[in-house]
Amino acid sequence: xxxxxxxxxxxxxxxxxxxxxxxxxxxxxxxxxxxxxxxxxxxxxxxxxxxxxxxxxxxxxxxxxxxxxxxxxxxxxxxxxxxxxxxxxxxxxxxxxxxxxxxxxxxxxxxxxxxxxxxxxxxxxxxxxxxxxxxxxxxxxxxxxxxxxxxxxxxxxxxxxxxxxxxxxxxxxxxxxxxxxxxxxxxxxxxxxxxxxxxxxxxxxxxxxxxxxxxxxxxxxxxxxxxxxxxxxxxxxxxxxxxxxxxxxxxxxxxxxxxxxxxxxxxxxxxxxxxxxxxxxxxxxxxxxxxxxxxxxxxxxxxxxxxxxxxxxxxxxxxxxxxxxxxxxxxxxxxxxxxxxxxxxxxxxxxxxxxxxxxxxxxxxxxxxxxxxxxxxxxxxxxxxxxxxxxxxxxxxxxxxxxxxxxxxxxxxxxxxxxxxxxxxxxxxxxxxxxxxxxxxxxxxxxxxxxxxxx
Numbered sequence: 001x002x003x004x005x006x007x008x009x010x011x012x013x014x015x016x017x018x019x020x021x022x023x024x025x026x027x028x029x030x031x032x033x034x035x036x037x038x039x040x041x042x043x044x045x046x047x048x049x050x051x052x053x054x055x056x057x058x059x060x061x062x063x064x065x066x067x068x069x070x071x072x073x074x075x076x077x078x079x080x081x082x083x084x085x086x087x088x089x090x091x092x093x094x095x096x097x098x099x100x101x102x103x104x105x106x107x108x109x110x111x112x113x114x115x116x117x118x119x120x121x122x123x124x125x126x127x128x129x130x131x132x133x134x135x136x137x138x139x140x141x142x143x144x145x146x147x148x149x150x151x152x153x154x155x156x157x158x159x160x161x162x163x164x165x166x167x168x169x170x171x172x173x174x175x176x177x178x179x180x181x182x183x184x185x186x187x188x189x190x191x192x193x194x195x196x197x198x199x200x201x202x203x204x205x206x207x208x209x210x211x212x213x214x215x216x217x218x219x220x221x222x223x224x225x226x227x228x229x230x231x232x233x234x235x236x237x238x239x240x241x242x243x244x245x246x247x248x249x250x251x252x253x254x255x256x257x258x259x260x261x262x263x264x265x266x267x268x269x270x271x272x273x274x275x276x277x278x279x280x281x282x283x284x285x286x287x288x289x290x291x292x293x294x295x296x297x298x299x300x301x302x303x304x305x306x307x308x309x310x311x312x313x314x315x316x317x318x319x320x321x322x323x324x325x326x327x328x329x330x331x332x333x334x335x336x337x338x339x340x341x342x343x344x345x346x347x348x349x350x351x352x353x354x355x356x357x358x359x360x361x362x363x364x365x366x367x368x369x370x371x372x373x374x375x376x377x378x379x380x381x382x383x384x385x386x387x388x389x390x391x392x393x394x395x396x397x398x399x400x401x402x403x404x405x406x407x408x409x410x411x412x413x414x415x416x417x418x419x420x421x422x423x424x425x426x427x428x429x430x431x432x433x434x435x436x437x438x439x440x441x442x443x444x445x446x447x448x449x450x451x452x453x454x455x
Contacts, residue, residue, distance in 0.1 A: 148184055
């Protein structure tokens with residue numbers, strides 16, 4: 001965590017709560033329900049102001065983990081006869097459904113607006129170019145090669161590495177084979193079929209791409225050496241920063257990829273390296289360390305890629321995705337729909353045990369991600385804000401008493417039976433809802449603390 005964690009978390013939660021509760025507030029005003037209090041946060045009020053003809057109390061409370069809109073309601077207190085027509089419980093079921101739905105809908109609309117602004121202004125990203133996959137991985141079995149550019153996954157277009165991660169995650173959850181269209185380094189378009197049936201529920205919470213074998217490409221540049229890692233084979237062999245490796249055991253190494261490929265393929269073997277240093281050519285011998293990666297035995301010399309090469313590759317890989325106003329709106333709407341549908345599917349799979357409950361996050365993880373995204377820049381933070389806004393909208397629509405979705409269940413039952421559900425039914429539902437939410441909160445906090453202390 002960094003110094004931005006707490007303030008960015010407070011701002012993120014504050015924006016989302018205000019938008020959500022303002023949705024309820026605005027809908028209630030539209031159907032002429034009197035608002036008694038609009039509170040950001042729970043607990044003891046820190047600041048309270050009364051404004052408007054209804055003398056609505058606008059409150060900032062001490063616990064910044066939510067908020068609420070308190071309306072005139074005969075179930076919660078005495079209602080003056082002159083104000084009875086403005087009480088929430090006296091309104092028709094359609095009006096009550098409208099008010100309850102307005103909160104989650106406000107979160108979805110906020111996410112659409114944010115993504116629209118980002119797509120309109122330009123979303124920075126990394127080109128979806130993949131590297132040579134590690135052996136014994138699904139990507140290797142599918143035939144992926146260094147510098148393949150992914151065009152689509154399961155027919156869904158891919159423009160950045162972010163898109164690639166999202167589409168692969170959706171396919172990995174299904175645990176089936178899927179098609180990936182790529183453009184090879186020579187410009188040919190081919191379709192590769194990657195088998196994701198071996199992905200486990202724990203893999204989804206760990207290094208999913210590492211398990212699949214998809215990784216960034218190796219630089220297609222001359223094999224100049226960067227910093228030597230201390231007490232590693234490269235340093236012990238006498239290699240130095242700035243050396244150009246011309247060949248390994250007589251095999252030319254025209255690029256950094258050729259060099260690292262030869263080293264990886266010969267763990268524990270004493271290799272002859274032809275080096276050029278300050279215009280002079282000579283030969284050194286080095287034996288790569290043996291390491292294991294995805295169950296495979298590979299070689300490592302312990303030398304870093306030059307920083308200038310990293311920067312050059314970064315410029316080559318960077319892309320800005322931008323759309324016109326209409327296309328940006330369509331793209332933003334589709335993204336919010338996809339995120340919502342995927343969230344519902346993940347929740348369903350958690351319930352049946354297909355997906356680990358480790359994927360459930362609480363306020364500590366959200367605070368950490370808020371800080372990281374804020375540190376990365378306002379574009380990244382806005383993307384994070386939109387993502388959490390979608391999650392909040394989906395969560396509130398879950399059919400759990402105390403949440404908006406639970407109230408909607410009562411109202412739909414009222415429509416079916418022609419009368420409101422009984423007080424006893426609502427009381428039992430409320431107890432069930434409290435127990436379920438406490439259980440979910442426990443899991444979320446446990447996962448947060450586990451990530452915090454174990455990484």
